[in-house]
Amino acid sequence: MRNTWVILKREYLERVRTRTFLVLTLLAPAFMTALMILPAKLATMGEQREHIVIVASSQQLGDNIRRQLWAEPLISEENEDNGAKPKPEDHYTIDVDTTATEAERTALRDKIAAREIDGFLWLTDEAIATHAVSWDGREMAGSREESWIGDAVNRVLQQQELTRKGLTAAQSDELLKPVKIETFRIDNGRETKSSGSGRFLEIIVMVMLIYVAVLLYGISVMRSVLEEKTSRIIEVLLSSASSTELMTGKLLGVGAVGLTQIVAWTVMAGVIALPSLASQPNFSELQLSPLVMVSFALYFLLGYLLFSTMYAAIGAIATTEQEGQQLQFIIVIPLVLSVFMLSPVIRTPDSAAVVWMSMIPFFSPIVMYARIVVQTPPLWQIGLSLALMVATIAGLVVLCARIYRIGVLIYGKRPNLPEIMKWLKYAKA
Amino acid sequence: MSSVQSPVAPPSNSAPHSVAEDTVQLTGVRKCYDEFVAVADLTLTIHPGGIYGLLGPNGAGKTSTIRMLMGITIPDAGQITVFGEPLGRAHMDQFGYLPEERGLYKKMKVLDHLVFLGQLKGLSSTEATKRANSWCERFEFSSWVGKKIEELSKGMQQKVQFIGAILHDPRLIIMDEPFTGLDPANAVALKDVLLEMAKSGKTILLSTHRMDQVERLCQSICLINHGRAVLEGDLNQIKAGYGRQNIQIKYDGDARFLQEKRLVQSFNDYGNYVEVRLAPGADSQELLRLASSHARLDRFEVMEPSLEEIFIDVVGKSNA
Numbered sequence: 001m002r003n004t005w006v007i008l009k010r011e012y013l014e015r016v017r018t019r020t021f022l023v024l025t026l027l028a029p030a031f032m033t034a035l036m037i038l039p040a041k042l043a044t045m046g047e048q049r050e051h052i053v054i055v056a057s058s059q060q061l062g063d064n065i066r067r068q069l070w071a072e073p074l075i076s077e078e079n080e081d082n083g084a085k086p087k088p089e090d091h092y093t094i095d096v097d098t099t100a101t102e103a104e105r106t107a108l109r110d111k112i113a114a115r116e117i118d119g120f121l122w123l124t125d126e127a128i129a130t131h132a133v134s135w136d137g138r139e140m141a142g143s144r145e146e147s148w149i150g151d152a153v154n155r156v157l158q159q160q161e162l163t164r165k166g167l168t169a170a171q172s173d174e175l176l177k178p179v180k181i182e183t184f185r186i187d188n189g190r191e192t193k194s195s196g197s198g199r200f201l202e203i204i205v206m207v208m209l210i211y212v213a214v215l216l217y218g219i220s221v222m223r224s225v226l227e228e229k230t231s232r233i234i235e236v237l238l239s240s241a242s243s244t245e246l247m248t249g250k251l252l253g254v255g256a257v258g259l260t261q262i263v264a265w266t267v268m269a270g271v272i273a274l275p276s277l278a279s280q281p282n283f284s285e286l287q288l289s290p291l292v293m294v295s296f297a298l299y300f301l302l303g304y305l306l307f308s309t310m311y312a313a314i315g316a317i318a319t320t321e322q323e324g325q326q327l328q329f330i331i332v333i334p335l336v337l338s339v340f341m342l343s344p345v346i347r348t349p350d351s352a353a354v355v356w357m358s359m360i361p362f363f364s365p366i367v368m369y370a371r372i373v374v375q376t377p378p379l380w381q382i383g384l385s386l387a388l389m390v391a392t393i394a395g396l397v398v399l400c401a402r403i404y405r406i407g408v409l410i411y412g413k414r415p416n417l418p419e420i421m422k423w424l425k426y427a428k429a
Numbered sequence: 430m431s432s433v434q435s436p437v438a439p440p441s442n443s444a445p446h447s448v449a450e451d452t453v454q455l456t457g458v459r460k461c462y463d464e465f466v467a468v469a470d471l472t473l474t475i476h477p478g479g480i481y482g483l484l485g486p487n488g489a490g491k492t493s494t495i496r497m498l499m500g501i502t503i504p505d506a507g508q509i510t511v512f513g514e515p516l517g518r519a520h521m522d523q524f525g526y527l528p529e530e531r532g533l534y535k536k537m538k539v540l541d542h543l544v545f546l547g548q549l550k551g552l553s554s555t556e557a558t559k560r561a562n563s564w565c566e567r568f569e570f571s572s573w574v575g576k577k578i579e580e581l582s583k584g585m586q587q588k589v590q591f592i593g594a595i596l597h598d599p600r601l602i603i604m605d606e607p608f609t610g611l612d613p614a615n616a617v618a619l620k621d622v623l624l625e626m627a628k629s630g631k632t633i634l635l636s637t638h639r640m641d642q643v644e645r646l647c648q649s650i651c652l653i654n655h656g657r658a659v660l661e662g663d664l665n666q667i668k669a670g671y672g673r674q675n676i677q678i679k680y681d682g683d684a685r686f687l688q689e690k691r692l693v694q695s696f697n698d699y700g701n702y703v704e705v706r707l708a709p710g711a712d713s714q715e716l717l718r719l720a721s722s723h724a725r726l727d728r729f730e731v732m733e734p735s736l737e738e739i740f741i742d743v744v745g746k747s748n749a
Contacts, residue, residue: 002548003549006548006550010537014536014537054684204592227535229534231534231535233499233532233534235496235526235530235532236528236546236590236593237549238501239499240522240549240550242518
């Protein structure tokens with residue numbers, strides 16, 4: 001107990017005093033903030049006013065389309081559901097052209113090439129009759145423009161048709177009014193408005209944090225185990241403490257570093273980041289529930305400990321750092337697989353495959369957390385996955401401790417699997 | 430230097446132990462690594478107090494023996510008792526260990542490192558700090574306590590490691606080749622500390638293949654070869670048992686007396702003098718008469734056998 005504590009303290013202080021810790025503590029929140037703000041900023045940056053032309057056989061049709069386009073707000077992924085919808089007038093200049101000749105069409109194409117206009121809509125009576133309405137643009141129309149223009153054309157043509165069949169403008173408007181679907185998420189019986197993109201962000205933050213923490217600190221655990229073996233300080237340590245005490249102390253120390261990091265980030269988020277984030281349109285969507293926040297801390301810590309323990313095991317087996325790096329795939333593969341699984345997890349969070357995967361300790365930190373974020377799974381499943389993770393960590397610590405103790409006697413060559421198995425049996429004595 | 434109060438004078442918190450109780454007792458200890466037998470049926474006794482030399486050629490099983498004694502590895506067979514009890518974890522705090530291969534955390538500061546090692550042995554942080562500072566003063570590198578280990582020379586690192594091994598005032602101190610890598614001045618300083626501790630009642634196990642050190646420092650020895658004790662006991666008794674077979678002769682003139690096979694088994698010419706090994710049963714006085722009849726003698730001295738000779742003799746026999 002005393003030895004574990006002494007080792008824990010050393011491991012903790014030696015890490016917290018490093019520059020890596022300081023940099024990660026400061027940079028991660030900055031990085032996260034950038035991750036939330038940048039995409040929105042990038043999307044609106046560099047957008048210029050575009051000039052488009054509607055070629056119609058009659059001025060009235062052209063005007064109607066233009067009116068409809070002005071009335072229809074631009075819809076995009078990022079600004080879905082929030083008040084600040086960009087008005088088309090701010091982004092587009094729309095002219096109506098009634099010279100519906102082939103010569104005009106060629107002239108307009110030349111204008112596009114000369115960058116005088118950005119695109120034109122070919123909407124002559126003939127084109128309508130033969131379903132040959134077309135859009136020529138300098139750039140491929142984005143899905144946003146495509147649906148914006150397409151919706152407007154359909155709406156106007158349908159209205160025209162309905163009016164011709166004798167309905168009043170008000171009647172046809174009523175008939176054509178689209179049904180809007182709003183998304184809700186039932187969370188512990190409470191109804192919260194949600195959107196997929198906000199949820200996804202929470203999961204990505206988790207993935208990034210685990211990945212960064214595991215790569216930075218996990219490798220440092222591997223290095224320190226290797227250092228103890230190659231510098232032979234292991235002999236002095238083992239003459240004072242048992243290998244289990246050493247490993248437990250080391251990993252708890254490393255875990256305490258992770259905990260410190262989380263606390264530091266939380267405090268920083270509260271003090272610095274929140275006011276600026278709160279002004280971001282996306283932020284209101286995050287709506288972190290207590291369950292999500294608690295599970296974030298738990299899954300981050302346990303995941304980080306689990307992968308660090310695996311790194312310690314690699315450090316115990318490998319004889320040089322290069323060898324250790326080669327063995328890293330054991331850790332990277334579950335992380336990468338978890339990320340690949342994210343899309344099915346988000347779509348079908350309670351399918352059997354996803355449920356079972358979320359129980360496997362090496363996938364739990366990301367997959368189970370993602371399930372919790374998307375749709376609260378039964379509590380027993382959360383509990384079981386946490387218990388399995390703790391048990392795996394404890395088992396790995398014992399395993400590592402044994403390999404580590406035998407490490408005293410290793411010179412040179414890395415042991416192969418049968419040899420490791422033999423050691424484990426031998427070390428039981 | 431002399432004004433510094435020696436930290437060795439023990440404010441010992443360990444209970445006084447009876448003299449009859451052996452410090453270490455190994456009985457029939459055996460250790461194999463796969464097919465290789467590192468220690469085969471080793472039996473030895475270390476009495477309390479003084480310096481005990483564990484001697485042997487490279488690969489004889491010295492380090493394997495020490496590792497078992499330190500609880501790092503576990504014997505396949507046999508028994509180890511310490512202070513009269515079977516060896517257990519609880520004894521570790523009373524052991525000080527300087528392994529053959531030195532190892533320290535390179536990035537740690539000297540004082541932090543010493544305090545860490547002291548705490549692992551049960552010292553409080555303040556007590557460990559106090560003792561570490563006092564020892565650093567004694568070894569004259571107080572100005573280095575704030576430096577990182579990696580900034581120190583090899584010799585200084587070794588001193589740090591040595592202090593780390595004795596900081597907690599252990600009853601049994603195990604030193605595996607403690608003098609290698611030290612310059613003569615530091616080797617003397619280290620030797621002085623070891624002798625001081627031995628005088629104050631500590632037991633020191635000195636493992637080395639350097640005969641001269643053992644000859645000067647140890648009261649008892651155990652010579653091991655191929656994992657077995659081939660010679661064990663009080664150094665003076667061992668030497669007495671080997672008789673006085675060696676003669677150093679400084680002469681001027683005819684050296685034919687050296688060829689007398691009846692008296693001279695072998696000789697070794699060192700330039701300034703020759704060292705002669707008498708043939709079994711030969712009388713040294715007869716050689717003296719023969720030599721003086723041939724040459725002019727400056728010196729004729731019957732020598733105690735050196736440990737080196739005993740070593741070579743015994744190892745040669747046990748290998749045969």
